[in-house]
Amino acid sequence: MTAAATVEQLYPAVAALPLALRDQVRAQLRTTAVPAGTVLFDEHQPCLGFPFVLDGAIRVSKPAANGRELPLYRVLPGETCIISSSCLLGHADYNARGVAIADTTLALLPRPLFDTLLADAGFRGFLFHLFAERMAELMQLVEEVAFRKLDQRLAGLLLGRGRVVRATHQQLADELGSVREMISRLLKGFAEQGLVALSREQVEILDAAGLRRIAA
Known part of the structure; x- marks a missing residue:
């Protein structure tokens, strides 16, 4: 199975895109495989595209100056990273760190094509649903850290x-x-x-x- 076919299988919002947009996704996806322990992105680095996780897992955390880290969430196949999304939407650098916690395969959607897909209501809805889920998780994390x-x-x-x-x-x-x-x-x-x-x-x-x- 090709990377594009795997993306469409794991991410129904991509499979539901109009054919012309799906063809662009298939043509422009860039796939990479990394071993466990690889730092995929870090603070103050630019976000180059929208990541789809095809295999493995990513731990996203907020590092502190003293070397400690606060885990924020994990990204598994079929999920994606709201930190990456927010950086693309806000044209800002990363403010967190992402590390592969298993051998991981990613497919990256280039920034210009991500901007194009935002015009599609289905893809936009997928993105906003993702934000809602992750925000609920982060609010629970804040509650645990602050009150437990x-x-x-x-x-x-x-x-x-x-x-x-x-x-x-x-x-x-x-x-x-x-x-x-x-x-x-x-x-x-x-x-x-x-x-x-x-x-x-x-x-x-x-x-x-x-x-x-x-x-x-």
Whole structure:
């Protein structure tokens, strides 16, 4: 299957474009494959086009001067990045960082063609629907950071990953916008209470009800 066909399969708004516009998309899409860990964009870099994720995943985060990062959201196949969209719409540089968290394949729509597609009501509706979904997610993130303590957020994160969570303390810290030392201290406390069992790059949940009480 070609990249253009995959885009049309994953993104119905593209498949619904008028034939002339679809032909332009097919002709101008540029596909790239990157390994996990690749920085796809960073603060103060220009946005060169509108990305479609065909395979893999991207973590978008806001870096701080002290080296910490606040995760904002992930972009999976069939989804796209509102940071990229807002940069294209506002003719501004990136104000966040995007990193491939798995081997990832992208198809990039050039900026001039993105501007052309905005005239199509279906594509415009797709874009605005995306903004609404992502804004709801970001508002939830703001609420969690502002009003929930770190131990509550950590307990909720563990509960959402299943009985066995395979991740390093640093990875959990990155997910929560914290530092490894704080997460390690909280996990040790959870283990001392009999809520979890810790091993190398793994957290096993022993008392889900206890974690739910903390998360609440």
